[in-house]
Amino acid sequence: MPYQKRGGAGFEAASKIAHMEMIQHPVLQSVVQSLRVDDAPRTPAGTEPTLRVDIAQAPVIEDIVTVDAGLQVVPNPVRREKAMSFINPGASLLRLADLERLAADPIMDPRDMSDILGRHTLRPAYLPLRGVRMGSRSMKDTLREVINATLCRGITDLYDVLEFLLFEGWLPQGAPRAKRSMKCLDCRQEFDLPPKQIFGCPHCAHAHYLSDYLGLLSDSDSEESPGEEVAHGFMGVLEVxxxxxxxxxxxxxxxxxxxxxxxxxxxxSLMLRAAGFRVVDGIRRYLDWLRAKGSPMHLVGVEKTGQMTEFLEDFSQAVPQPGDVFMPPRRFIKEEIQGRSYDPEGYRDRVSYGTRIGVRLSETHVVALQTPATTLANGGPEVPVPTDFPELEEIVRTLSRLTSARYPNALLPLVHANRQVSLANGRSSRILEEYVMSLMRGGGA
Known part of the structure; x- marks a missing residue:
């Protein structure tokens, strides 16, 4: 086939011919026929509310803590093979009474609004992505050093939380705890983790950080050029x-x-993918302990995109009235929502600490949520029922008072939190580029 200029009419015609020739293959024809659907969408059996919450009842919740994070990759403007990722996780505190006041007074004095929305804490961090390393150290060792330093006091102060979740810091001193082990990064022999931030392998004395246990670097594209999934994985850990x-x-x-x-x-979602299960099992134990103590945590993850969200858009009859809750069984999620086969014997979920449900909060707001059930193993019960979620009614009543018209199915706390952590707007991007340039001028990049 003769070369055609990209974007020209000849190129487009040749491209169409090539696609038509390819689609004549019997294997591809079979796939295309499988895609074709002539009849209207079928409503799956069981697409109906499982619970109806009385949202007119006043909630006992007083404060809303919202966690979100932003991530921006910024290359060196002069040498594009060098790049850093900036991560901006944060938590905001809003009082329910203040949010209801905002909703009732759309022309509130901006100074009063600033006082209401000004309670937030950001814990910014950064990771090198490619071509940026410490002296002669490898990229992998540079990332290990930076991740460890980021969690320390004076940076994000989050090492205490990681230790708390991994070593069951809620238990009294001397109480038995689950053992944790990892393979040495050097000799590859297994050893038990001591409850420390820095420790040596008992077999070869190779130095390790507690953050190495997270396994964030095990799935990188290459030791010397890690992909962005490392930054996204670290952002997920910082959020949790x-x-x-x-x-x-x-x-x-x-x-x-x-x-x-x-x-x-x-x-x-309430999950940590890949090696994140090493933290998730600690979260599950902590949530179980809080419930057993009679002090359960009101916790929810809001999925703004994804297959559950799309399903609720297509089949709104699952939650026809405000306060309706749809609790699909695990098989329903796999087969009807995700379009995958389900084998209950082979199913395994080590990364989730919440169960998916759908909720209608108002005439215009239908949201996909994850919230912890009383059974946390494998991401929740096989066939969830209302008694599996003792905190759910309080959560739904509170969320029904937090709806926003900012975008479809928006919630005020998330709108506010996203604004605080976002690095995607033009002004933030320029600030990060200027920061990279300042590093270059100082010889740090």
């Missing part, structure tokens, strides 16, 4: 540690009862 910082502080101060009046909202 921000989420559990306040509960940890309340537990250590023996003020767990205060959790009854706080709703914790995370932007996105």
């Amino acid at each position: 540690l921000c989420l559990f910082r306040l509960p940890m502080l309340l537990t250590k101060a023996n003020r767990d009862a205060r959790l009854a009046n706080i709703l914790f909202i995370k932007d996105g």
Whole structure:
């Protein structure tokens, strides 16, 4: 086939011919026929509310803590093979009474609004992505050093939360704890983790950081050029540690009862993918312990995109009235929502600490949520029922008072939190580029 200029009419015609020839293959024809659907969408059996919450009843929740994070990759403007990622996780505190006041007074004095929305904490961090390393060290060792330093006091102060979740810091001193082990990064022999931030392998004395246990670097594209998934994985860890910082502080101060009046909202799913299960099992134990103590955590993850969100858009009859809750069984999620085969014997979920549900909060707001059930193993019960979610009604009543018209199905706390952590707007991007340039001028990049 003769070369055609990209974008020209000849190129387009040749491209169409090539696609038509390819689609004549019997294997591809079979695939295309499988894609074709002539009849209207079928409503799956069981697409109906499982529970109806009386949202007119006043909630007991007083405070809303929302956790979100932003990430921006900024290349060196002069040498594009060098790049850094900036991560901006944060938590905001809003009072339910203030949010209701905002909703009732759309022309509030901006100074009063600033006082209401000004309570937030950001814990910014950065990771080198390619071509940026410490002296003669490898990229992998540079990333290990930076991740460890980021969690330390004076930077994000989140190492305490990681230790709390990994080593069950809610238990009294001397109580039995689950053992944790990892393979040495040098000799590859297994050893038990000591409850320290820095420790040596007992077999070869190779130095390790507790952050190495997270396994963030194991799936990188290459030791010398890690992909962006490393930064996204670290951002997920930072979000979770921000989420559990306040509960940890309340537990250590023996003020767990205060959790009854706080709703914790995370932007996105309640999960940590890949090696994140090493933290998730600690989260599950902590949530179980809080429930057993009578001080459960009101916690919800809000999924703004994804297959569950799309399903609720297509089949709104699952939650026809405000306050309706749809609790799909695990098989329903796999087969009807995700379009995958389901084998209950082979199913395994080590990365989730919440169960997916759909909720209608108002005439215009239908949201996909994840919230912890009383059974946390494998991401929740096989066939969830209302008694599996003792905190759910309080969560739904509170969320029904937080709806926003900013975008479809928006919630005020998430709108505010996203604005605080976002690095995607033009002004933020320029600031980061100027920072990179300042590093270059100082010889740091």
